[in-house]
Amino acid sequence: MQRDRSTALGPAPAGxxxxxxxxxxxxxxxxxxxxAVLDACxxxxxxxxxxxxxFAAELVVVDNGSSDRTAERLASIAAASDIPFTPVCEPRPGLAAARNAGLRRARGRVLVFVDDDCAxxxxxxxxxxxxxxSGEQWLIRGGRVELGDARDLPFTIKRSWARERLTPDVHP
Structure with missing residues (x-):
């Protein structure tokens, strides 16, 4: 997703x-x-x-109230990362709260949400x-996703190599 910086959620807090x-x-x-799966991602x-x-990039990882070793692992990765890396703690549960916390800290013009079990x-x-x-002002993009964990439900995965263009008349 691309965003206009003038409508961003505000500046990233100083770190x-x-x-x-x-x-x-x-x-x-x-x-x-x-x-356990976060490192690979x-x-x-x-x-x-x-x-x-x-292509200048940054990585923002939001820990959404984990009770495992996630916070410690993110601090360790951030200290050693050669890519700009911002760990964020969002204690309010829920993906929406976590994504909003990530949006507040993200500084890029293009936003890419990656599930923690994907590569x-x-x-x-x-x-x-x-x-x-292509020059399109707004673009939402998806792509082929391989099943990373055999325990996940395969019906949630797009396994086709065929490219599709989603348009409002077909996919409202």
Whole structure:
């Protein structure tokens, strides 16, 4: 999703890191008690950022009140990350509260929400840049998702390689 910075939810709160130029894209991951799968997701986003280093990106990870080791793990990753990384604590339960907390801290023009049990393809940013080159002002984009955990329900996964354009007349 692309947003106009003039209608953003407000400036990101000042943190301990020095101010950086706003990134082009903000990856936002919301999580709760899933420290076991979170590392793979974060590593895939970092790898995609390194693979297309000319595309300024940041990673915002929202811990939505976890009771496992998520907060400690995020602090450790943030300290060692070569990609701008902002851990956020949102104690109010619910995905909407977590996403809103991530939006408040995100500084990018393009917002990418990634589920905590997903892995981004290494060429994700190159493909994203190609889609935004179309010049459309507002764009919501999805893509092929592989089943990452055999225990997940496969009916929630789009397994087709066929590209589709969702339009208001077909998908209101």
């Amino acid at each position: 301990p890191r020095p101010e950086r130029a706003a990134p082009e894209v903000s990856f936002i991951i919301c999580t709760r008690n899933r420290v 974060i590593k895939s986003v970092q790898a995609a950022c390194r693979a297309h280093a000319g 981004l393809h290494r060429d994700y940013l190159r493909d994203l840049e190609r889609h935004y080159a």
